[in-house]
Amino acid sequence: MIFKQLYEKDSSTYTYLIACEETGQSVLIDPVIDTVERDLLALKELGLGLTYTLETHVHADHLTGAKKLKEFAGSQIVVPAMEQLPCADLGVSEGTPFMVGNIKLEPLFTPGHTGKHHAYLLDNGMQKVVFTGDALLIEACGRTDFQSGDPVKLYESITQKFFTLPDETLVYPAHDYEGRQITTIGQEKNRNPRLGNNKTQDEFVAIMNNLDLPYPRKIDFAVPGNEACGECPGDVPEEFRGPCDVVDLPQELIRAVRAGDQG
Secondary structure: OEEEEEEEOOOOEEEEEEEOOOOOOEEEEOOEHHHHHHHHHHHHHOOOOOOEEEOOOOOOOOOEOHHHHHHHHOOEEEEEHHHOOOOOOEEEOOOOOEEEOOEEEEEEEOOOOOOOOEEEEEEOOOOEEEEEEOOEEOOEEOOOOOOOOOHHHHHHHHHHHHOOOOOOOEEEEOEOOOOOOOEEHHHHHHHOOOOOOOOOHHHHHHHHOOOOOOOOOOHHHHHHHHOOOOOOOOOOOHHHOHHHHOOOOOHHHHHHHHHHHOO
16 A cells, blocks of 8 residues: 655645555545645656545635546545535445545544544554544544534544544544644543543533634635535635646646556
């Protein structure tokens, strides 16, 4: 298995590249429109094409790179099936593994940050790895004050889905704002200030309802844009429009990635 963790600075978003060495199939989990060229360069360096992009949820803090990656690399757009996005090629649901070549990702329905959020569990043969999206972060968790967020549901998702995994399970979140890259289930059960040390549901709800966080600066265009799989709405502010206006990339790069996808 090939694995890379990639970082987008403006929204502090982690994108994950996973590829099956036996088949050459690959997936980017939670790609960002700002870093489409970087992702394609990473694929080229590894001699890979791009088979899929896979979302954990409809993001509010950035535009997904799914649509542009499909245009440049020919990848298929995969989202949680319950989102019912007409722009998606495939949907995933808990209980049905999503295969990337010989690599099996197990979707986990983990609502609370958003109403339809999913995480993805991978058993790499040595230990379990879970890509938690915005649900569980490093010593934090996703906010619950928009997009059908619900602190009770998030508490249930974390305690009943994540915290029942082995303590040594590696946790790769969709964000970190302090330069950290990875945690474990055991560490979050012990150290997470919002719900670690067996915090009760009532304690967690009180914490989440009193965070007093600022209004997300990109939400007004990011949510409708991501419901269209990364289509840039007309009201994207000029300061954020640069990635939207990228319609051409070096043909050598595009040919290399498309050639990698063919084998």
